[in-house]
Amino acid sequence: MKRRELEKALLVLETTPLLLKPIEELSIAQAARGRGEGVASRDRIWALAILERDLWNRSIRLLLSEDSPRLAEVCEPEIFLRAARMSGDHREAFRAFGVFRAENVRLLRQVSGREWDRRGIFETGRSLFLRDVPASMVKTDERHQSRLLQAVPDAENRREARSAALAGFCA
Numbered sequence: 001m002k003r004r005e006l007e008k009a010l011l012v013l014e015t016t017p018l019l020l021k022p023i024e025e026l027s028i029a030q031a032a033r034g035r036g037e038g039v040a041s042r043d044r045i046w047a048l049a050i051l052e053r054d055l056w057n058r059s060i061r062l063l064l065s066e067d068s069p070r071l072a073e074v075c076e077p078e079i080f081l082r083a084a085r086m087s088g089d090h091r092e093a094f095r096a097f098g099v100f101r102a103e104n105v106r107l108l109r110q111v112s113g114r115e116w117d118r119r120g121i122f123e124t125g126r127s128l129f130l131r132d133v134p135a136s137m138v139k140t141d142e143r144h145q146s147r148l149l150q151a152v153p154d155a156e157n158r159r160e161a162r163s164a165a166l167a168g169f170c171a
Contacts, residue, residue: 006108009134013105016141017098020045022152024094031090039080044148045093046083047076048141052100056137060107063118063130071120071128108134 023031023041031042039047055074062069086093116131128136 006134009138010105012138017101020148023148024091028089041148042090043080043083044144045090045097046086047079048144049093049096050079050082052097056104057100060104060133063120069120071122073123
């Protein structure tokens with residue numbers, strides 16, 4: 001990944017919590033309603049927090065500390081089931097997501113040179129290079145963000161503005 005592409009991805013990753021900030025303003029009842037794919041906003045935010053901790057943070061740390069580590073597969077249905085069992089409300093989920101996101105961006109900003117070529121292997125045999133992690137995180141954010149912002153009044157305008165600004169980067 002070129003430095004310019006990396007900086008764009010890291011900027012997107014840093015700003016995602018700010019873009020999703022309106023989710024915090026939802027009432028508990030609003031956050032509990034099913035949205036895209038029947039998943040409540042509360043559970044989708046918890047899913048992002050779990051992914052940030054259990055997939056991205058662990059993968060980044062393993063990739064930086066071990067040679068060819070075995071990485072755990074994470075599937076969305078399982079993540080949503082785990083999210084539904086979390087005890088906190090959507091505001092607590094949002095804070096957890098923000099803490100782990102900041103930590104992951106900090107870790108990625110410290111990576112340099114050949115460290116980006118470090119590779120891990122998922123249980124299915126699929127590889128993940130550290131250089132691909134930021135773009136993969138952005139894709140995950142985009143998929144969840146559009147569904148989350150549907151729950152917020154006037155969110156469509158914010159989502160369109162961001163999409164246009166990053167149209168050359170996000171897939």
